[in-house]
Amino acid sequence: MATVLFTNSCQKVIDVDLNDASANIVVEGEVLVGDTTHRVKITRTMNFDESGEFPTVQNAIVTVVDNLGNSGTFTHVGDGVYELSSYPGVEGRTYTLTVVVDGKTYSASSTMPAFVPMDSLYAEQIPFGADTFSFVTPERLDPAGIANYYQFRITQNGEVYDGITLQTDQLYDGNTIVEPLFLEELEVNDTIRVDMFSITKAAWTYHNQLLNNSTGQSTPANPISNFSGGCLGFFSTRGCSSKTLIFQ
8 A cells, every 4th residue: 555745845755564464353341240141242444544333253152160160161152252151250250252263272361350339320410600510429448457459331321331440459448439421411300220230350441441542642552451462352260240211
């Protein structure tokens, strides 16, 4: 592929190989504590000049085993999504996910973090000059002496908020955390659901790198994966506590 570079005085053609890079595998998988159904999604990256949705991988072999030897095999259910049922996620156990695609093996391990339940959830609106700020607050008691990391999924009237929302207990260790999550807008009778995930430090770092890339806070680069074998993506063990409210 040829790229034309313009300067004030001349024009030069520079050959740049943007299409020769091999497509990479992207694995996004998780095991949830307290749940018995888990999912892994596998896709391929695209070349620089390609557009559309990432191609999915249909023929992978996906397995998981914990440190006690309990194993399971995922089944492809469509669109590159693989599911495993009747397999419990247990706090404190270390899980190893192995993915084989086209004869290449990718593997990642993660230890299930301590589960933190959400005690309450409330939404508020606060006027500030001519503006009004809306937010929802997942209140919880943070366990003392343990570094805790949180990721949130916000659903408003059935629509999931885009983006990545993260928090830590760095300033609140052992205390009740009432750190708000900001909403774009909030109307009476809106239904708000918050899923609060207890995640590992490695998962928090990975998603924080994704967040920084998306907001331009750092030079774009692939986040550090916990997979061996050279694929992209991340395998996460996590707990989830959910609450729903109707704003009045």
